[in-house]
Amino acid sequence: MKRGQLWAGILSPQVALGGIGIAIMINRSWWKLTDNAISDLGKVGLPYNWVMNVPLFISAVLAIYYAAGLFGEVKNRVFRLGIALFVIGLVFLAGVALFPEGTGPHYHVSWGFFLAGSIGYLIAGAGLWLEGLRKFGAFTVLLFTAEVLLARWTFRIFSGVAIAEFIGIFAMIIWHYSLMGTLLKAGFLGIKD
Template sequence: MRKDQLLAGILSPLIALTGIGAAIAINRSWWRLTDNAISDLGRVGLQYNWVMNVPLLITALLAIYYATGLLKEFKNPVTRVGVGIFILGLVFLAGIALFPEGTEPHYWVSWGFFIAGSVGFLIAGIGLWMEGLGKFGLFTVLLFTAEVILAKWAFGAFSGVAIPEFIGVFAIAAWHYALIWSVFFPKRR
């Protein structure tokens, strides 16, 4: 993988989370973790919706660039299919920024990001397990299972969806960074 692709991968989640954090700070007078969706921070008509939407788009573009490097890195067809589905999830992430809450496609691109991102990382992790990274594969399966269980619980426990969304975001980001650490920096452990 090219060094600039790896750097794009390292930076991309940090850019999204910084944008979301800034949007929460700006809208703290009305936005509540338990009552809202993350997308409420980027909705159509909100004065500073770009504070979240622009970083999400930048993140998606950088992460797609990084993930195309992953396709060249791995030869196992299962891993490659998983990475391909993960890339589809990143395309949906770009869609969240381009079609914010209040537009017709928003619901679909939002669900597309969480489903494709999570299923993609699960399949890629299983493929890597098949390639000899057993501990990483086990981590992937356990992370996916925990994500599904916690998100299902959070959907029933809170009136808003931000908490289950953050569970999905943090699971995807955790897998992403664990992959970088396991594959590209294995001797530093």
């Protein structure tokens, strides 16, 4: 993996969360965590909707560049299948920015991001379990299970979906950084200039 790909992987979640955080601050007079969706911050016609949408797009591009480097590092087919599905989720994330709330494709790209991203990391974790990284595989299954159960619970409790969305986002981010650390420690990532 190229050093730039590793840095892209490190920075990608920070770019997305930074854009979301600034958008929340700008729209704090009406946006509520329990009553809204994250996408409400980037909807068509909202002043400064680009504050969230542009960082989401940049984050998706950075993460795809990072994920492309993973294909050359771990040869396990199950892991690669999971990463490919995760990349599809990242393409959907770029779609969330390109097709904000208020456009026809938005609902589909939003769900595509959460479904493909979460199932992708679950499959990739299974691939690493097959590579002998059993603790990381078990961690992946537990994280996925917690994500699904907590998100389902919040759908019943709150009128908005932002909390469930943040649960999904933070599960993917926790898995992503844990994967980086695990692969570096296990010697799977060979960093090149």
